[in-house]
Structures are given as structure tokens and as C-alpha cells.
Amino acid sequence: ETGVTQSPTHLIKTRGQQVTLRCSSQSGHNTVSWYQQALGQGPQFIFQYYREEENGRGNFPPRFSGLQFPNYSSELNVNALELDDSALYLCASRQGNYGYTFGSGTRLTVV
Amino acid sequence: DQQVKQNSPSLSVQEGRISILNCDYTNSMFDYFLWYKKYPAEGPTFLISISSIKDKNEDGRFTVFLNKSAKHLSLHIVPSQPGDSAVYFCAARVQTGANNLFFGTGTRLTVIP
Numbered sequence: 001e002t003g004v005t006q007s008p009t010h011l012i013k014t015r016g017q018q019v020t021l022r023c024s025s026q027s028g029h030n031t032v033s034w035y036q037q038a039l040g041q042g043p044q045f046i047f048q049y050y051r052e053e054e055n056g057r058g059n060f061p062p063r064f065s066g067l068q069f070p071n072y073s074s075e076l077n078v079n080a081l082e083l084d085d086s087a088l089y090l091c092a093s094r095q096g097n098y099g100y101t102f103g104s105g106t107r108l109t110v111v
Numbered sequence: 112d113q114q115v116k117q118n119s120p121s122l123s124v125q126e127g128r129i130s131i132l133n134c135d136y137t138n139s140m141f142d143y144f145l146w147y148k149k150y151p152a153e154g155p156t157f158l159i160s161i162s163s164i165k166d167k168n169e170d171g172r173f174t175v176f177l178n179k180s181a182k183h184l185s186l187h188i189v190p191s192q193p194g195d196s197a198v199y200f201c202a203a204r205v206q207t208g209a210n211n212l213f214f215g216t217g218t219r220l221t222v223i224p
Contacts, residue, residue: 004154033211042115042200042214043155056209090154092212100145100212102154 004029004093004103012109018079021106023091025072030095032074034066037088037105049074078108086110114138115203117215125223130188132218134201137182141203145212146175146186149198158199159186191222 005024013019025032031050035043045058049068063079072093078085088105116135124130132146142163147155161168161175161184168175174187188195201215 006154033209035212035214040216042117042202042216043212045209045211045213048209048211056211058211098143098160100157102147102156104152104154 004091004101006089006091006103006106008106009104010107010109012111013081015081015083015110017081018077019081019108021076021078021089021091021108023074023076023093023103025074025091025093026101028095029093029099029101030072031093032068032072033092033094033100034074034076035090035092036060037090038084039087043090046076081110083110113216114141115201115213115215117199117201117218119218120216121219121221123221123223124191126193127190130186130191130195130220130222132186132188132199132201132220134184134186134215135182136184136203136213138203138205138213139182140205140207141213142206143204144175144177144184145202145204146173147200147202147214148195149200149217155200188220191220193222193224196220196222 033048034046037043048056052068065077068074090105091103145160146158149155159173177184198217200217202212
């Protein structure tokens, strides 16, 4: 079975731009979550999708948005990028209440 | 508001000795706790978990202890091996809503050969 894959692995954007990060869930997993990990911090929950609907959100502004597709893959979109958005963005998928599996992340640098 | 805390940013241990990583939490609604291991340029890898109805869970060299009254959990690795060198994150889940995870800030473990 394949794990969680994320693309791209690295990305550099300019302040004010928009970015889209992508995640393919582990086979059979219908729930996907996104986390932001700033340097020296633990991952922080951004939001979660279950069967294409957002069903949970952390303390992030509306310029962080997402989508989940019928094949359970997902996108994270960030508008109006700020320097503080520079971080590692992690996608995690699961089936049911357990078994959180993380991808390797996308390293976003905003300059 | 940091609901999961790992107060030791780093720990060094000799190979073969025991490594003890600690984690404290504040939310009494957490019902499930996990430890993740993270190498540079990789995502967190699940290591071991424990339900709030238990006080100990063991898997090979790894044991997690939960003290609910103290809101404290610990991960014991014995014997420690150089390949265990990584950043370890403690995480906790509330079984309501999105069942999302709350993470600590991590402890960097270095096992010295």
C-alpha cells in the first residue's frame, strides 16, 4: 500500500503571492488533515476534510483554504502569503479514528 | 495556548542506556496519546500510542507510560541505539470534532555510540 505523498517538496514564493500544495492520501484513507510546522515548533492543526467536506479547523485565517477530491487527495491553498507562512506543511491521512499517517511535507519559504 | 508541552528540547544518551522523553498536557479531555519520531526532511513517523484507559503500552524497545492524575506521559527507549537519534514529538487527541492532534514542540534525542 502506498503512503501519503506530498508535492512539491520545496517551494519559494514572494510575499503577497498565492500557493497550492498537494497531498495524495494513503490508500483507503478518507480523512485528510493539514498541519503547519514552523521552525522549532510542533505541527499545528490547520484544517481537516472528510468525504470532501471541511469538518474541523484550527486557529488559522480564512486565507488558508483547502479542497478534498473524490479520490481523497487534497489541496491546501494559501492566499496573500506572509513571511510568517514560511514553514513545513504536513498532510496526514487516516481511516477511522486512529492510524494518522503523515507525508514528508512541503517546505514553503516566503521571501 | 500550548496544550501539550515537551520541556526538554534535547537529550543525549549513551548507546545501550535508557532514554526517557517526557511530555505534559493540560487538557483533561485528551483520550489518546501518540509519540512520533521525525528525521530531517521526512514527515513524522508513528512510533507508539496509548489510550487514556491504560497506563502503560509496550512495543519492543519502546514503552509509553501515562499518568492521568499528573497529566504526564513518558516514552522509554531501552536499550537506546544510534539509529534512534531523531526529534520525538508527543501528540494528543480529543475525541470530539475533527479528532485532530495537538503536538508538543519536540525533543531532539542524540544517542552517542
